Amino acid sequence: MPFDFYVNLVSTGVLNGLVYGLMALGLSVIFGVIRVVNFAHGEMAVVAMYAAFVLFRGFGIDPLVSMVPIAAGLFALGYLLQAGLINPFVGRAEHEQFILLVGVAIILVNGLLMLYGPDARHADVSYGYDSFEVGPLLLDKVRVYAALAAFAVAVLLFLFFRFTRTGTAIRACADNLVGAAVIGLDVKHLYALTFGIGAACVGAAGALMILLTDATPMLAPSYTLLAFTIVIIGGLGSQSGALAGGVLIGVSESLASFFIAPSMKAMFSFGLLILVLLFRPQGLFGRRT
Amino acid sequence: MIQHRIPRSRTGPSRRAFLATAGAGALLAGAPAIARAQAPTLKIGVLLPRSGFFAQAGQGCHRGALIAPAVLNEMGYRFELVHVDTESSVDIARTQAERLINEGANVLVGAFDSAQSIAIAQVTEQRGVPYVVNVAAAPQLTEQGYRFIFRNFPRSIDLVTNGLALIKTLLTATNASPQRAVFIHANDTFGQANRGAMDRLFPGANMPFQLVENIAYDPRAQDLNAEVARIRAARADLVLVTTRAGDAIKMIREMVRQRYEPMGIVSPGSPGMYDQEFYDSLGRFSEFCISNVPWYNPRARMAQPFERAFRAQFPNDKFEFHAFNAGFTLEAILIAADAFKRAGSAAPQAMVQALRATDMADHIMVGGPIKFDEKGQNNNIGSACVQNRNLNPTVVLPSEAATMPPVFPMPGWQQRG
Numbered sequence: 001m002p003f004d005f006y007v008n009l010v011s012t013g014v015l016n017g018l019v020y021g022l023m024a025l026g027l028s029v030i031f032g033v034i035r036v037v038n039f040a041h042g043e044m045a046v047v048a049m050y051a052a053f054v055l056f057r058g059f060g061i062d063p064l065v066s067m068v069p070i071a072a073g074l075f076a077l078g079y080l081l082q083a084g085l086i087n088p089f090v091g092r093a094e095h096e097q098f099i100l101l102v103g104v105a106i107i108l109v110n111g112l113l114m115l116y117g118p119d120a121r122h123a124d125v126s127y128g129y130d131s132f133e134v135g136p137l138l139l140d141k142v143r144v145y146a147a148l149a150a151f152a153v154a155v156l157l158f159l160f161f162r163f164t165r166t167g168t169a170i171r172a173c174a175d176n177l178v179g180a181a182v183i184g185l186d187v188k189h190l191y192a193l194t195f196g197i198g199a200a201c202v203g204a205a206g207a208l209m210i211l212l213t214d215a216t217p218m219l220a221p222s223y224t225l226l227a228f229t230i231v232i233i234g235g236l237g238s239q240s241g242a243l244a245g246g247v248l249i250g251v252s253e254s255l256a257s258f259f260i261a262p263s264m265k266a267m268f269s270f271g272l273l274i275l276v277l278l279f280r281p282q283g284l285f286g287r288r289t
Numbered sequence: 290m291i292q293h294r295i296p297r298s299r300t301g302p303s304r305r306a307f308l309a310t311a312g313a314g315a316l317l318a319g320a321p322a323i324a325r326a327q328a329p330t331l332k333i334g335v336l337l338p339r340s341g342f343f344a345q346a347g348q349g350c351h352r353g354a355l356i357a358p359a360v361l362n363e364m365g366y367r368f369e370l371v372h373v374d375t376e377s378s379v380d381i382a383r384t385q386a387e388r389l390i391n392e393g394a395n396v397l398v399g400a401f402d403s404a405q406s407i408a409i410a411q412v413t414e415q416r417g418v419p420y421v422v423n424v425a426a427a428p429q430l431t432e433q434g435y436r437f438i439f440r441n442f443p444r445s446i447d448l449v450t451n452g453l454a455l456i457k458t459l460l461t462a463t464n465a466s467p468q469r470a471v472f473i474h475a476n477d478t479f480g481q482a483n484r485g486a487m488d489r490l491f492p493g494a495n496m497p498f499q500l501v502e503n504i505a506y507d508p509r510a511q512d513l514n515a516e517v518a519r520i521r522a523a524r525a526d527l528v529l530v531t532t533r534a535g536d537a538i539k540m541i542r543e544m545v546r547q548r549y550e551p552m553g554i555v556s557p558g559s560p561g562m563y564d565q566e567f568y569d570s571l572g573r574f575s576e577f578c579i580s581n582v583p584w585y586n587p588r589a590r591m592a593q594p595f596e597r598a599f600r601a602q603f604p605n606d607k608f609e610f611h612a613f614n615a616g617f618t619l620e621a622i623l624i625a626a627d628a629f630k631r632a633g634s635a636a637p638q639a640m641v642q643a644l645r646a647t648d649m650a651d652h653i654m655v656g657g658p659i660k661f662d663e664k665g666q667n668n669n670i671g672s673a674c675v676q677n678r679n680l681n682p683t684v685v686l687p688s689e690a691a692t693m694p695p696v697f698p699m700p701g702w703q704q705r706g
Contacts, residue, residue, distance in 0.1 A: 214538060262515055
């Protein structure tokens, strides 16, 4: 088998994985701070995909551009969701949080079904079928652009949490909730902000995803599952872990479909998940609690 | 010592009261069956995957069911339809089939997907209610001795037999000679059944090319990048596919991105490449793909009212994209209504006997008269070679039904207008 086949497979896996990683990053941020698992995560990604589709089809706005307003819109949605709906559930039993967010997920999926029907929707950008040829490497333009954009958003997020006062305050809430409250931080506001930031991540990722695959409402549960798998492999609450987990899943699925069987690639991801849960339950980049 | 005997209560149930109550209970329990048998009109439960994974095709089938009254009432058929969404789920298909029967459905029709149809067939067999399959090719539906099932759709083996024969005709007609082919198929019930048929038929089919690899994939996968890489690695110049619309779109998209230029992409009997979604998503890249599938017969007498009713009821939908799913669904309802008309009763046994005696020369889809063998299978359904031309599914073979000559090999991806 020519060597360039393997290189192409790995590079495609890395590019896909970065976008998956950005989506999972949102989940990780939300859980890392609020300790609420967002079971409507994939659904929010699909809402963003439809928003990108509408902006592209209606106004000709490229998803690489529309990801900014979509992320802002999802930020607002996330903020309101946390402030109005989820905050009262923080600290309550996990099954109650689960049911609440599953309810939100069902409403989102069925809302999309009612609005757009079940057909697949795609943003057919002008460069959608073009590739970069770098020696033996053949890189799809859409994947390259989407991956670069995802990486840029992830870096911005790291910088935000590291160097801004709000980011530091949010990290304080994650590290020591009581301490944060004692020094006068508005925890509820910061929680809503965090959920908004997580939703913005998934909004940006969703807008980029429309470049890689078609949007259908029924895609949502598989995205939620994918985000969970990535975050558990990378380490719940770890931002770098989410990105690395995304790349790991992207590459392993790509290689597994080539060397084992395409229909078994999902099984390979879940196999990886089980191995991580058995031998490193905190995830590859997570901290042991 | 005084013994306290419990006197027989005057208000307790007497033997007569017990018998009356038991009789009334038995009557109530048997009421749905009696209601079914004595129904003045036929109540048909139509089970289709109108949402979920198969929703796109299920909606096409649903359109066929929605126009059925307009088309068939004029022909003197009387029936009542109850539309149910299976949500593309086998479990929901099974429970909804139970519910429909409990609510008095005399016959069930559906369900586009083989796995859901198998689940429904298990219920109808247990409950003794006739079931007419509109679209589902898995052979086991009519191969396991069920007495209440009637399938007006080819089995996988028939689809692939007809499909391979048409590929031979195509290669002869175009003087093309591909050397290496791969067969790529979804790993769902339908895809696996077609793979089984291909395994059985290909070695004896004397095809003028070699089948170098079979590739199974998950139709719900995010992309088919690695699958297309495998096709390229196999140096195949002909791609045989068993797909649905969503995965067919992903496959073509990857082929274009990976600059893989096969001589042709041919389905020996599966949907996907003639669906509206396929054309809408791929535009010029949808062109020249070929599906060797059962197709509606535009020259059939019934095709005219079918097309007219469809266009009247769904003016925003393109008839050609829905003709396959809507046509087979309308035919399934026609078969049930026709059996009821001849039987004069909706009683299960009368319906089954009438269905078995079906001999309908005038219908919509390509093929001979609709007749069922002892297993409930209609063996008279033909296939046509349908090529995507000018963003329309167009019959190119057999020549007597063709409206355009076939183009093979297909032009390169970048050589299209």
